[in-house]
Amino acid sequence: MLSEAQIERYARHILLREVGGVGQERLLAAEVRIDGLSSVGIWAAHYLALAGVGRLVLVDPRPIPAGGLPPLLPAALAGSARDVSAVAALGAHNPDAKAVVGEPEPKRDGGTILKPAGANLSLVARAAGEASFVGWADAPPCARCIPSGGAAPEAAALAGSLAASRVLAFLLFGEVERGIARIESGREEALAPCPHR
Amino acid sequence: MMQSVARTVDIRSFRCPMTWVRVKLALEAIAVGEVLEVLLRGEEPERNIPRSAQDEGHELLGREEGPEGTRIWLRKGC
Numbered sequence: 178m179l180s181e182a183q184i185e186r187y188a189r190h191i192l193l194r195e196v197g198g199v200g201q202e203r204l205l206a207a208e209v210r211i212d213g214l215s216s217v218g219i220w221a222a223h224y225l226a227l228a229g230v231g232r233l234v235l236v237d238p239r240p241i242p243a244g245g246l247p248p249l250l251p252a253a254l255a256g257s258a259r260d261v262s263a264v265a266a267l268g269a270h271n272p273d274a275k276a277v278v279g280e281p282e283p284k285r286d287g288g289t290i291l292k293p294a295g296a297n298l299s300l301v302a303r304a305a306g307e308a309s310f311v312g313w314a315d316a317p318p319c320a321r322c323i324p325s326g327g328a329a330p331e332a333a334a335l336a337g338s339l340a341a342s343r344v345l346a347f348l349l350f351g352e353v354e355r356g357i358a359r360i361e362s363g364r365e366e367a368l369a370p371c372p373h374r
Numbered sequence: 375m376m377q378s379v380a381r382t383v384d385i386r387s388f389r390c391p392m393t394w395v396r397v398k399l400a401l402e403a404i405a406v407g408e409v410l411e412v413l414l415r416g417e418e419p420e421r422n423i424p425r426s427a428q429d430e431g432h433e434l435l436g437r438e439e440g441p442e443g444t445r446i447w448l449r450k451g452c
Contacts, residue, residue, distance in 0.1 A: 179399070188395045194430060198399045 178202075183273065187229055200349050201229060205273055207348045208232040208294040212282065214239075214259040216328055217302050217309075218289035219246040220337020221344075226267045226274035228345055233267065234279035235260040247330070288317055288325055289337075291344050298353055302340035304328035309336035310368065311343065312357030318371035323357070335360065377435065379447070380408035385423075386415045386443050393419045394426050397448075401432060406450050409435065415443035424448075 179187070179198055183205075190196045196204075207230050211222050214237035222233060237259040245252035249266045250259065260278045267276040288303035288310075298313040305324040309332045317323070328336075339360070347353055357368040383400040385393045393414065400410055414423060424434045424446060431451035438445045 184395065184399065185392075188392060191395045191398060192391055198402050 179205075183229075186271075186273070190229070195349060204229045204345065204348055205231040208234065209344055209348075210234040210236065210279055210292045210294075211289065212236045212279075212292070213289040214246065214263055215289055215303075216246055216330065216333035217304050217336040217340065219249050219259075219263065220334050221289060221291060221302060221340040222263055222267065222276070223249050223270070224338055224341035225344060226271045226276065228341065229271065229273050230345075230348070231273060231275060233274055233276040235263050235276055236279040236281050238281060247334075288323065289340065290317060291340055293344055293347055296347060296353065298355060300340055300344055300347075301357055302336045304332040304336040307332050308359055308361040309333075309339065310357055310359050311336055311339040312368070313343070313353045313355050314357055318357065318368070319373045321373055322368065322371040332361075377409050377447070379411040380404040382411040382413065384413040385419060386413060390418050390422065393423060397423055397427065398430075401427070401448065401450050404450055406452055408450055410448045410450065412446045412448065413443050414446065420444055 187201045190201050191198050209225055209230055211218050225233060239259055240256045241250050241254050241259055241262060243255045250262050254262050264276040264278055267274055291300040301312060301314050301317045303310045303323050303325055305328055307329050310323050358365050359368050381400055381404050383396055385396045388396055397412055404410055412423060427448050428434060433449040435447040435449055
């Protein structure tokens with residue numbers, strides 16, 4: 178049951194035919210692990226917390242870069258651990274979204290991996306230059322297939338918001354379509370499967 | 375209203391869009407085919423609540439003016 182405060186907070190979601198009170202309760206009961214708090218991952222965490230996903234497990238002990246990580250981590254926090262700082266920031270964002278720091282997994286290349294509890298695939302999200310990459314896959318493609326780093330701020334924000342919206346669609350409808358899309362200049366194309374692994 | 379009412383929701387103290395939010399939550403709480411009674415007041419909800427309900431597949435069974443406001447009855451669709 179949604180509380181009175183939650184009905185007020187999520188009124189705009191409840192109005193949506195695809196969400197409603199039932200869908201919002203599903204989001205509040207969900208858990209998503211976000212591995213990699215790059216400029217993409219931090220946007221995804223921001224949107225999932227605002228959407229009311231009940232539990233976010235954040236993993237990335239790397240230091241916050243000198244310029245900060247918009248929109249959650251300002252430059253004043255440069256040098257602090259990304260996951261610890263993001264947990265603190267999200268606590269003030271939405272009291273329903275309980276964020277915790279997760280255990281890092283063995284080293285892997287850059288980018289952000291979102292894994293909803295119960296999903297058999299992971300959502301890969303990355304930005305490079307002006308291009309955004311997002312999609313469901315068993316494992317992230319190698320760095321030759323998706324370059325990492327040097328993302329334009331707009332490309333990072335777009336990849337993060339698309340990642341969050343696809344995770345929300347999975348949590349609401351349980352639908353996952355395998356395949357990573359590359360989006361640049363408003364055009365979307367399917368990325369060829371990575372042949373290098 | 376002769377049909378049995380599964381639930382009643384009073385939205386007289388709410389303004390748009392919270393009027394429809396409250397009705398929608400009440401509709402979610404009853405089973406398909408059951409009847410929700412809505413007590414409302416004012417031009418906006420009288421116009422919009424039946425329309426929103428019908429847009430989402432529910433059936434408007436009737437309405438009745440009274441001293442305390444307007445009552446409408448909605449049968450929950452799929």
